[in-house]
Amino acid sequence: MKSLKKVLYSQKAAPYVFVLPFLLSFMFFWIYPLFSTVKMSFQSILPGQVEWIGLENYQKLLKDRVFHLAIKNSFTYMFWTLVLLIPFPMIYACIMDGKLVKAKGLFKALLYLPALTSVVVAGTMFRLMFAEMETSQMNQIVQWLGFGPIKWLKGKYTGMFALLLVACWRWTGVNMLYYLSGLKNIDNSLYESAEIDGASGFKKFLYIQLPLLKPTTIYVLTISIYAGLAMFLESFMLWNGNASPNNIGLTIVGYLYRRGIEKNQLGYASAVGLVLLAIALFINIIQLIWNGTFKKEER
Amino acid sequence: MGKQENSFEIEKKVGMALKTRILSVIATSFFAALGIIVVFPFFVMVIASFRPGKDIIRYGLALQIDFDVMSFKNYKYLFTGNHAYFTWFKNSLVLTLLSVVLTLIVCYFVAYGLSMYKFKLRNFLFFLVIATMMVPFEILMLPLFQEMIDLKLIDTTAGVILPGLVSASTVFFFRQYMMGLPHELLDAGRIDGSTEYGICIKIMLPITKPAFAAMAILSSMGAWNSMLWPLLVYRSASKFTLPIGLNTLLTPYGNNYDLLIAGSCFAVLPIFAIFLAFQSYFIDGMTAGAVKG
Numbered sequence: 001m002k003s004l005k006k007v008l009y010s011q012k013a014a015p016y017v018f019v020l021p022f023l024l025s026f027m028f029f030w031i032y033p034l035f036s037t038v039k040m041s042f043q044s045i046l047p048g049q050v051e052w053i054g055l056e057n058y059q060k061l062l063k064d065r066v067f068h069l070a071i072k073n074s075f076t077y078m079f080w081t082l083v084l085l086i087p088f089p090m091i092y093a094c095i096m097d098g099k100l101v102k103a104k105g106l107f108k109a110l111l112y113l114p115a116l117t118s119v120v121v122a123g124t125m126f127r128l129m130f131a132e133m134e135t136s137q138m139n140q141i142v143q144w145l146g147f148g149p150i151k152w153l154k155g156k157y158t159g160m161f162a163l164l165l166v167a168c169w170r171w172t173g174v175n176m177l178y179y180l181s182g183l184k185n186i187d188n189s190l191y192e193s194a195e196i197d198g199a200s201g202f203k204k205f206l207y208i209q210l211p212l213l214k215p216t217t218i219y220v221l222t223i224s225i226y227a228g229l230a231m232f233l234e235s236f237m238l239w240n241g242n243a244s245p246n247n248i249g250l251t252i253v254g255y256l257y258r259r260g261i262e263k264n265q266l267g268y269a270s271a272v273g274l275v276l277l278a279i280a281l282f283i284n285i286i287q288l289i290w291n292g293t294f295k296k297e298e299r
Numbered sequence: 300m301g302k303q304e305n306s307f308e309i310e311k312k313v314g315m316a317l318k319t320r321i322l323s324v325i326a327t328s329f330f331a332a333l334g335i336i337v338v339f340p341f342f343v344m345v346i347a348s349f350r351p352g353k354d355i356i357r358y359g360l361a362l363q364i365d366f367d368v369m370s371f372k373n374y375k376y377l378f379t380g381n382h383a384y385f386t387w388f389k390n391s392l393v394l395t396l397l398s399v400v401l402t403l404i405v406c407y408f409v410a411y412g413l414s415m416y417k418f419k420l421r422n423f424l425f426f427l428v429i430a431t432m433m434v435p436f437e438i439l440m441l442p443l444f445q446e447m448i449d450l451k452l453i454d455t456t457a458g459v460i461l462p463g464l465v466s467a468s469t470v471f472f473f474r475q476y477m478m479g480l481p482h483e484l485l486d487a488g489r490i491d492g493s494t495e496y497g498i499c500i501k502i503m504l505p506i507t508k509p510a511f512a513a514m515a516i517l518s519s520m521g522a523w524n525s526m527l528w529p530l531l532v533y534r535s536a537s538k539f540t541l542p543i544g545l546n547t548l549l550t551p552y553g554n555n556y557d558l559l560i561a562g563s564c565f566a567v568l569p570i571f572a573i574f575l576a577f578q579s580y581f582i583d584g585m586t587a588g589a590v591k592g
Contacts, residue, residue, distance in 0.1 A: 011416075014495035018412025019424055021405045025465035030431050033442035040442065092333070100319070100326040109578055110334040113341070116570045118524035120542040121563045124549065125344050128360030136359025137343060169337065177582055230435040233527060240549050253437040260441040261531070273438040280435065 041270035057271035067272065069247055070255040071279075073160075077251065078228025080164050085171050086220055092172070093179030094209050098201070108180075111173030122170060123237020127153070130162045130238075153239060159248040166234055175220055182216030183209065218291050222284055229280050232257065252276045341567075348373055348564045352556025373561035384562050386537065387544030394529070394540055395522040398460045402518055403511060405464055410473030411499050415485060425474070431467045437527075444531050454534040463528070469514050476510040477503070513580045516573060520581075523570055541566050 007013055041058070044051045061067050096104060114122065129137040134149035142150060152158045186208065194204050232253035236242055239249045242258055250258075252272065260269030343362045347355055349369040377384060413425055443462050452458030480503070488498035526542040533539055539547070545562060548555040574581055 009494050009496070011489075011495060012418070015412040015416035015418045015421070017496075018408045018416075018499070022409040022424070022428065022465050022470065025462075026427060026431065028446075029443065029462040030434075030439070033439045033446060034434065036445065037438065037442040092330075095326055096330065098326075100323040101330055102323065102327045105578070107330040107334050108582070109575065111337055112574070112581075113571065114337060116520060116524075116574055117567050118542045119526060120545050121567060124545070124559065124563060125340050125360065128355060129340065129343065131359030133357075133359045135361055137361040139359070140361055169340070173337070181582075226435055230437045232437060237546075253435075256437065256441070261444075266441060266445065269441055273441065277434060277438050281433065284433075 037270040037273055040267050041274050043267045045266045053267070057268050058275075060268065061271055061275060066247060066250070067252075067255055070250045070252050071275075073248070073250055074229050074231065074252045074276075076160060077163060077167075077231055078225060080160070081167050081171075081228045082221065082224055084164065084168050085175050085224060086217065089172050089175035089220075090179050090210075090213065090217070091205075093176045093183060094205055096176070097180060097183045097209075108173070108177065111176060113173070114170045115174045117170075119233040119237050122166060123234060126162060126166050126169075127238050127240060153249075154245050156246070156248045159238075159244065162238060163231075163234060163249065166238065167231075178216055178220055179213060182213045186212050214291070218288070221287060221291075225283055225287065226280055229276060229283075344560060345564055348561040352558070352560065355556050355560060373557045376557055377561045377565065380558070382558055383536065383539070383544060384558060387539050387541045388566075390538060391523060391541040394456060394459065395519050397456065398463070398522045399515055399519045401460065402464055402466055402469060403514055406466060406469040406514070407473055407504070407507065407511070408499070409465060410470045410477055411503065413470070414474045414477040415482065415499075415503070428467050428470050432471075440527070440531065447532060453532060454538065455532075456538075458532045459529050466518070469518060472514060473507070473510055477507065480506060509580070512577065516577050516581050519573070520570055 008017060042052060042054060044053045044056070095101065096107070101107070130152040131139075132149070132151040132154065133139065134143065138152060139149040142148075150158055152162050190208050190212075191204060194208060199207070230253050231251050235244065235249040235251055235254055236257075242250075242254055242262065244250060253276070256269045256272045256276070259265045259272060339362075343360060346362060346364060346369075347360055349371065350363070350365075350373075351368060352373070354368065376382075413421060413428070447453050447458045447462075450458075452461070484502055484506075485498055488502050493501065524542060525540075526546070529540050530543050530546075533543065536547075545559060545566065548559040548562070
């Protein structure tokens with residue numbers, strides 16, 4: 001016993017004792033479920049009856065129209081979140097970083113507030129504001145602009161618009177803060193020498209801030225691709241459940257939830273999840289190679 | 300001649316200052332407008348929480364200040380009515396406290412091992428930490444759910460907390476922070492006769508406080524708002540947390556909207572209060588990952 005204690009207290013064993021919780025969690029809550037979902041994706045699972053069916057689940061997915069729609073919806077959503085939630089927050093951060101804006105702390109806090117609300121509260125709020133009655137907030141706004149009331153959450157495009165508006169509302173402030181912290185790392189002397197050369201604000205943005213913010217952009221891009229493709233709860237709350245008219249709000253994870261939790265088809269749902277993982281990893285790896293992230297590490 | 304030049308220069312300077320001032324007004328009002336747009340939905344919701352829930356289901360949510368129909372009835376019902384709201388509130392509070400305290404302690408130890416020692420598997424283990432971040436939780440949700448059934452952890456708080464206990468991003472943040480701390484303190488502690496664990500707790504933990512503060516706030520925000528996993532694990536209504544409970548109020552009949560809107564407003568309050576009080580920690584915590592890229 002004494003020698004065991006001695007070993008545990010030695011400088012060599014200590015780091016392993018410290019990382020032990022990670023190893024346990026890694027094995028039980030990462031490797032094991034990952035392997036079991038891969039295994040299940042080759043199975044047909046009914047209560048008390050598990051059958052190996054090879055690639056059948058994947059073959060079915062190839063022909064599953066609803067799944068294709070879910071992929072399309074997730075992709076559209078991800079694409080537009082990248083378009084809306086990277087350039088604009090970056091520009092906002094660059095404006096805010098200069099000396100022009102007063103009361104910065106207040107604006108930073110205000111823009112961050114939406115990120116603090118749970119999806120339940122945010123989703124409910126927007127669902128009711130996008131209600132189809134002409135008295136709802138969004139319809140009042142479009143009527144004021146001279147258009148008729150819209151059945152927002154029943155149309156394909158207007159439904160996507162609602163999802164994207166919620167996304168922009170919640171994440172613009174967060175991404176802006178990422179960019180602000182990236183801007184903090186830029187050496188002031190660069191701005192000074194640019195000023196001596198008589199560079200305009202726009203040129204400073206183009207030649208100093210934009211290139212030096214690249215690491216931040218890669219980070220935001222990577223997490224946005226994941227978050228966009230794996231979006232589910234926003235749609236779940238906006239349509240008050242996983243069923244939207246003609247599946248206009250159905251995402252890949254929504255489909256996984258429908259098959260796995262609602263219909264209890266664990267094998268088929270696992271295949272859905274793994275296709276999502278493959279897509280997300282593929283896009284991100286291409287993006288990271290494109291941006292030269294791996295090269296930098298080799299050096 | 301000299302005098303003329305001077306006045307010209309002054310004019311130019313005045314012109315520049317004026318230009319800067321105009322630009323400053325434009326930039327500030329731009330952010331003011333953005334701020335108003337962002338806060339507007341909250342404002343609409345708070346105003347609506349004073350109106351009868353029936354109105355909201357009938358007319359949708361919109362900014363409407365009408366003192367004839369506005370009253371404190373919803374809030375009176377929230378605080379004195381016969382409903383489960385404060386059970387959910389208490390459950391959320393307990394779950395948040397428990398999971399944040401446990402996660403922080405465990406992640407601190409893991410990050411300490413990964414940053415303070417040079418050992419064989421260090422880089423490999425850190426790579427594994429990063430790898431776990433590369434798989435979205437939603438993909439592991441189903442097999443984890445099955446695992447919880449097998450382990451008989453369904454409908455227990457342990458089942459909710461355990462899978463997320465060692466959070467990769469928290470470990471990552473702690474490690475980044477501790478890499479910057481002076482490693483000489485370890486040797487100093489050893490010379491003083493402290494054990495490895497004594498050094499970790501008595502010497503290093505106190506100087507890691509700022510990292511703890513940042514992570515405490517960030518993870519409590521996540522725990523307070525978390526919905527998907529608790530929704531799967533908790534079965535009995537008496538264990539529901541606030542997000543799940545509020546979600547159950549969303550019936551097509553709209554008979555619970557009195558409670559829903561007032562309750563939603565009240566649910567955001569604690570996290571807003573914490574945010575405003577500790578704003579700077581919040582921002583440090585959430586931007587930690589972006590700096591290194």
